[in-house]
């Protein structure tokens with residue numbers, strides 16, 4: 001018999017073990033899972049997730065920053081239910097109310113003249129669409145991405161991604177990886193601000209030495225998510241945009257993780273740097289967990305895509321209805337402001353932990369996107385790789401789910417839903433404190 005309180009799954013005493021065994025048997029080994037014994041999840045509500053034994057977890061990773069308004073938010077659920085009873089699929093061959101209403105809403109929230117959207121189903125597709133558009137619009141082929149970036153799992157996205165473990169099958173030509181604005185591990189061994197943001201200035205030489213001197217675009221995350229919440233200095237994007245545009249390129253802001261108020265106060269991460277991009281991509285939180293990718297640009301740039309294109313599922317009515325409801329909650333509940341307020345509280349808490357625990361080398365991020373880089377030795381900055389695994393186990397034992405990232409897999413990623421409250425932030429910091437203490 002199926003049990004709705006158990007993830008709509010067949011209810012048996014050893015359901016979690018059965019799911020793990022089934023996963024091992026029927027899914028690809030390459031599918032990454034957290035924890036020594038992976039954690040099958042049965043249901044979610046608000047900031048909480050529940051396993052098959054009914055244990056409750058405070059979710060401070062949100063399915064990789066993908067549920068900004070919390071699990072199964074009633075407004076989003078109702079919108080999905082209503083739409084499911086009305087119309088589920090048409091393809092982009094037939095316009096629908098939900099796709100146009102959502103595109104109009106996005107246009108009202110994006111900066112500058114970014115008002116024309118193409119919908120797909122994932123961040124990978126959104127980024128891939130943006131790169132194809134930049135090539136079409138400029139007539140140039142060279143693409144600049146950042147070292148430590150992540151862009152998804154198509155062949156192009158894997159090649160844009162700059163982490164060896166995620167690049168087992170690359171290679172599309174014409175992609176140049178620029179130095180990352182990663183101050184804690186500065187690639188030029190300089191100190192901010194006396195460095196003069198030399199990593200950004202280096203783009204000029206990168207373009208002049210590794211491309212024909214003209215580029216299609218630069219794609220960059222305002223805060224590098226999978227890279228371990230690497231947060232560029234404030235001036236980075238102004239310098240980068242000027243250099244890229246002077247060489248005919250477009251600036252693509254990958255807002256897949258940083259969008260929808262995540263970074264606090266502002267709707268988009270790139271706005272924190274006072275720059276308006278030419279193209280923005282979004283996914284993850286856009287529909288609170290329903291699959292959706294968004295590529296938005298100006299009418300002039302969109303018009304440069306000549307020829308035909310379609311997406312069978314892109315902008316399907318269900319995902320659009322979910323997204324419209326998600327945005328409604330983000331706006332009505334002032335969640336960008338809450339991300340700022342609770343983000344400060346979280347940051348203060350994490351900085352206090354840094355004073356206490358030698359394993360914490362760096363705390364960085366914005367709003368409700370805070371990273372803790374763990375090091376075995378603060379002087380050498382040797383990544384604390386086994387220690388982060390232990391920390392994950394300890395936090396799980398205490399009922400807190402967190403993420404990890406970074407080139408060495410040594411950065412804790414803390415990113416709860418945007419409507420998190422002060423008590424839950426304090427609780428998460430307390431659990432992290434106890435867990436760091438437990439691993440010494």
Ligand SMILES: Cc1ncc(COP(=O)(O)O)c(C=O)c1O
Nearest residue numbers: 122123124150151152225256257
């Ligand atoms: C910044 C960024 N861009 C693109 C992607 C790819 O998104 P998806 O997994 O939906 O294809 C991700 C996924 O983590 C991401 O973090």
